[in-house]
Amino acid sequence: MKYGYARVSSEEQSLDIQYDALKKAGCELVRGEKVSGTSREGRQELANLLQFLRKGDALVITRIDRLARSLGDLSDIVQELETKGVSLIATEQPIDTSSAMGRMFVSLLGVFAQFETELRKERQLEGIAKAKADGVYKGRKANWDRIEQVFNLKREGISNTEIGKRLGISRSYVWKVLRRQGELFSAVA
Numbered sequence: 001m002k003y004g005y006a007r008v009s010s011e012e013q014s015l016d017i018q019y020d021a022l023k024k025a026g027c028e029l030v031r032g033e034k035v036s037g038t039s040r041e042g043r044q045e046l047a048n049l050l051q052f053l054r055k056g057d058a059l060v061i062t063r064i065d066r067l068a069r070s071l072g073d074l075s076d077i078v079q080e081l082e083t084k085g086v087s088l089i090a091t092e093q094p095i096d097t098s099s100a101m102g103r104m105f106v107s108l109l110g111v112f113a114q115f116e117t118e119l120r121k122e123r124q125l126e127g128i129a130k131a132k133a134d135g136v137y138k139g140r141k142a143n144w145d146r147i148e149q150v151f152n153l154k155r156e157g158i159s160n161t162e163i164g165k166r167l168g169i170s171r172s173y174v175w176k177v178l179r180r181q182g183e184l185f186s187a188v189a
Contacts, residue, residue, distance in 0.1 A: 002058045002089075004030035005049055007037055007066045018062045025060050025091045037069040038117060040076075050077070055085035063092050064109040069117045074110035078103075150177045 004022030006015045015032040022030045031045040040046065046067075053059060059081060061067050067088075068074035078097060081088055087098040093109060096102040131137035146167060153163045160178070164171040 001056075002027045002060050003049055003053060004060045005046060005067065006030060006032035006062070007043070007046075008032075008034050009036050010034060018066065021062050021091050022060055025089070027060050037065060037067070039070070040068075040073050050080060053081070053084055053086045057084075058087045058089050060089045060091065062090065064090055064095060064106060065113045065116075068110065069113050071110045071114040074106070074113070078106060147177050150174055151181065154178060 002025065004019075004025070004027035006018035006022060008015055008018075011034050013034065015034070019030055019032065031049055033043060033045040035042050037043075049059065064074065068077055078088060081097065087096060088102075088106065089096050090106075093105070094102070095106050095109070097106060128137060146169065149167055150163055150169075153166065154160075158166070160174040161171050163169075163174045167174075
């Protein structure tokens with residue numbers, strides 16, 4: 001039996017093209033989700049499919065990057081499928097893990113998917129560094145009223161967790177504000 005899996009990275013994207021291709025490929029059931037493919041975390045539909053698949057079934061995807069964006073995740077998924085006796089088929093790429101050539105090709109495409117992800121991260125970090133150097137990227141402006149509220153509540157002996165709850169901010173932000181206060185006083189002394 002063929003089961004399809006479709007994935008896009010964001011809510012704004014559509015799964016329709018993938019659903020159509022998977023139905024045309026003969027999938028009796030197609031599951032899809034809108035979540036990043038950089039890890040398996042939060043991908044409940046994929047987890048359900050992997051648990052459901054049985055020996056002789058095929059997991060069908062349109063492209064390998066719809067299944068995984070890291071070589072580690074792809075390797076783990078392919079190994080899990082092989083252990084169950086399930087083949088992996090991609091409709092837009094020459095992948096069918098029931099053959100040696102298909103298994104080799106899936107490994108190569110996994111390397112390229114991970115490489116693409118790493119390049120994208122590098123470009124993003126370079127862009128942020130340039131924006132910071134140009135003075136464009138400075139972070140959020142300090143909310144001095146909120147900072148003063150943190151200090152006042154701390155002086156009253158309120159715990160950091162309670163301060164966060166009262167002000168609707170995270171406990172880590174409370175710690176950050178108080179730590180910076182300590183740094184300012186030690187710099188003046």
